[in-house]
Amino acid sequence: MKDQLSEQTKELRKQYARTFHNDGLLDFFVGWAIVSAGIYILTSLTIFSFAGWMPIFLIAPLKKRFVIPRFGYAKFSKPASIPRPILIGAGAVILVGTLLITFLGNLGSRAPIIVGLLGIALLAVLDKGFNRITVYAIFIPVFFVAGFGLNILTPGLVILTGGVLMALGIYLFVTFMQKYPLEAEKEDELL
């Protein structure tokens, strides 16, 4: 019975976490990262290799501004994942590997970007498990590999895919805003 209760609370936690992250913000910014990658492939303008990642810092402030006041704040405890030291160790190995490839390898300037992004994706999977967020984390490096390294994706297709994700993000965001309207702060919070 205790196990059943534990299973039920685990399911609830997953359900709350899914709803909390169903605001479209991540989808929008992942879409933008892919669009930027496409523009970079097309134009080789360095600015777009950074432009895709810079707005990632906006996710947390936007979440605090729009999501938390509507859906509320919760800290989602999670079942024990990979121990932190192992995660940090894996991160260090990836970082050193990326630096070695950058300075010692002769694979060209794109290789470190690809290795670095794949490393981030691997760490995300180790830490968060395999879910929509980590699928996105894998999605972006795959586009870099397919677009840059293998030249099997045209810039137009990359930009289009990113655009679709951005549109999905906007749709999810609008739906979230409608589903969870802002509630006025009331005194009854003060017990």
Place this chain on the structure above:
Amino acid sequence: MTKEQTFDPREISGLDKVIHSPTRLKILMVLMSVEEADFTFMSRAADLTRGNLSANLTKLEEAGYIKIEKKFIERVPKTIASITPAGKKALEDYSSLLGPILDQLRK
């Protein structure tokens, strides 16, 4: 005969009355699923009005099943609740007691 096979109606008296209320049970289930949550989250997740939630949070806090703190999150004061070890144990005991009773009723 094991405990699961015997239905003794007297066992129902042993159910924790603080938890036995559907509203408080919902709140505890929500708090069991997260580490901590604010008032808005609990109200959404348990589908309760703010007044109802407030009254029942007080009862749970008095029973020692939850801890309520005032925290500033992004400079906004928030009522943050979390389940205590006593609350977790009470919910597990409640579940262990009610489960076999329900199983017997289904047979």
